[in-house]
Amino acid sequence: MEKKKNTIVDVARKLNVSTSTVSRALNGHHSISERTKLKVRKVAAELNYSPNNVAASLRRGKVNSIGVILPRINSTFMSNCIFGIESVTYPAGYNLIISCSNEDYKKEVQSIAALKASQVSGIILSLSNETKKTAHLSNIISQNIPLVMFDRIAELLNVDSVVNDDTKITVQAIEHLHAMGFRKIAIFSSPTHIYVYKNRMKGYLEALSSLGLTLNHNWIIENIQTKEQAQHSAEILFKAKDKPDAVFCTSDTIALGVIQTLKKLGIQIPQEVGVIGYSNDTFSELIQPTLTSIEQYPQEMGVNAAKLMLDIIGDKNWSMQVHKQIHIKPRLIIRDSSNRLLTE
Amino acid sequence: MEKKKNTIVDVARKLNVSTSTVSRALNGHHSISERTKLKVRKVAAELNYSPNNVAASLRRGKVNSIGVILPRINSTFMSNCIFGIESVTYPAGYNLIISCSNEDYKKEVQSIAALKASQVSGIILSLSNETKKTAHLSNIISQNIPLVMFDRIAELLNVDSVVNDDTKITVQAIEHLHAMGFRKIAIFSSPTHIYVYKNRMKGYLEALSSLGLTLNHNWIIENIQTKEQAQHSAEILFKAKDKPDAVFCTSDTIALGVIQTLKKLGIQIPQEVGVIGYSNDTFSELIQPTLTSIEQYPQEMGVNAAKLMLDIIGDKNWSMQVHKQIHIKPRLIIRDSSNRLLTE
C-alpha cells in the first residue's frame, strides 16, 4: 500500500543502467540512442515514475515557476489578466504561483518574501492600494529577480511594465463628453496615489484645461472605492446647488453607483447628466442605460506582461539598466449613458 | 554586482555557529536560546538571506504548495472560488499553483502531471467539460496525493468533494415557477454529462413529475454553452406553435440570451414567459427585468474545498477509504423575471 514513490534510481536499477542515462534519456539529451530512450521511457511509464521537480530545481538552481501578486483576484479585470498570463506561461513550461495581496501592503510584502523563498524565476505584480513604500520591490530587483509590473505600477521604480494609456484615453473620454454638449464635468476617482488613477485624473485636468472648461473643485471627488461611496457622494453632489452635467468615473462600479443615485433622484441619463465608466465590465452593456466605458484589454495586458517576463528570463545579457514599457491602447466604447445624439 | 545569493552557510560562518543552529533558529525551534535566535535573525537580515525553500522541501520531502486546476479562470464563479481557496491556504503557509484546463481534457491531464512533478501537497480540481475519462485522477489517488474536487466532480470516483445541492435547489426553482402560475416549463441546459448540469436536469424532471406537469421533449434543450446558442434555440422555440411559458436556465449567461431573444420577439417577461438563471452573476440584478437566479456561494465553496484539503494534508491517519462530501446550500433569489405577483 504505502509504497514509496519511485525515483530515478528505481528506473535505473530495473534497466541496469546508470541514473545519468535515465536522466538524460528522459530529458531528451542528444547523446542517448533512440533505442535506450525508448526503453527508459517504457520502464518509467511502467513504474509510474514521475520526475521530482524539486530535486531537479535544486540541482539546476532554477525553478520553473513564475509568481503573480495581484491586489484582487475576483474582479473581471484581474481574472482576465491572469487568464492572459497563464496562456503564455503554460505553453512555456512554467507554473504560476498566484498570491492575492487583498489591497494590503503587508500581505504584498509577505507574498514577495514567500515567492523569493520559493526561488521563482520571476514575479509579475500589480500594486495594492495601500502600497506606498517600495523597498520590498527594490530588494527583489537588487537580487536580480526579474520583476514585471502591470497596470498599477510603481512609477519611480525602474522596472519592465505593461500599462494602459490612461491619460490619453481619459482626455478622449472628456472630449467625447464635450462633443456631446456636456460642459460641467465632474470626476469620481479612486485614490490618486495609485498610478492608474493618478493618470486618469491627469487626463481629466488636461482635457478640462485644453477644452477651456472651468474647473470646479467641488466636482472632483477622490478616494471613491466602492459603489456605496459613489452613491453617497453622488447624492450629496446632485442635491447641491452647483450641479455638474456629466460624471467621468474611474471604474464601472463607481459609474453604476452614480447611475443608481441619478435614477433615484429622477435625473435623466444622458439628457440631463452624462456618465462614463472605466473597464468595460460585463454589466456595462447590460444595464439601463447602457454604460459608456473604456475597454482596457486585460487579457492582452496579461499576455504582454508574461511575454515580457519570459523575455527577461531567457535573456542571458539582460541588464537591470534597460527596461521596456509596453503600452496597451485602450478603447472608448460609446453607449447610451453619454450619447445625447441618440436621444435628442 | 553579480554576487551569489547568500545561503545558510554564509549566515552560519559569519556567526561562527553551525548551519543546524541557523536553521533551527530561523524555524523557531524551541531548543534554541532566545539570544541566539535574535543574533541569527539579525545577521540573516544583514546578509539579506532568504531561505531556499526548494532545498528545504527536498530535504523535508514535502512541498508547501497546493495545486488548483480549473476549467476556466476568468468567470465570476471560478475566480470567486479561487479567492475563497486562497483565503484559507495563504494563512496556512501554502503557495497556490494555479492551472487552467480551458475546458480541455488533454490540458487537464498535462496539468495534473505537472503538479505531480512539482510534488504539490495536494490538488484541488474542478473538471473540464471534455473530461470523460478519469484515469489521470485515479493515478493521483493511487499515489496518495490528496485530491479534493468541487462543483464539477467525478461522481464515480471516491474523493473528498464540495458540491451544491443542485438537484434540490432546481426543484425549488421549478416549484417557484409553478407557484407563480407557470405550467409549461422548458429547460435550457449545458451538457448533462457534467455532474452539476446532470443534477439540475434531474431536479427539473423530478419537479415536473411531482408537480404533475407534462413533460414536453421539445422543451428540453441540452448542450447550450454560450449566449449565442441560447438566443438561437430560444428563437426557434418561441416561434414554434407549442411554446413554453417559462424557461429554467442552467446559467445566467444562458438566461441572458433567452431574455434578449424574448425581448426581440416582443414577449413580456414575466407576464407571458418567466425566466430563471443560475449562478447569480453580477449582472443578474442589473438587467431589465432583473433576473431570478441561484446563488451558489462560490467563495464558500472555495473556502471549504481548501479546508478539506488542509484537513487531509494534516491528517496522518487519513484513509483513502473514507471521504467527506461537503454540501453548500444554494439559495434561490427571486427577482422580476419570474415574479408575476409584482406585475399582476
Place this chain on the structure above:
DNA sequence: CTGTTAGCGCGTTCAG
C-alpha cells in the same frame, strides 16, 4: 542548548 554527519533526488561534470 548546540554541533556533526548524512542524505533528500536529481543533473552535470569528467572519464571512459
Place this chain on the structure above:
DNA sequence: CTGAACGCGCTAACAG
C-alpha cells in the same frame, strides 16, 4: 554513447 562521483541547500538524526 554511457557510468561514477559529486554536490545543489537544507533539515533531521544522533551525539554531546
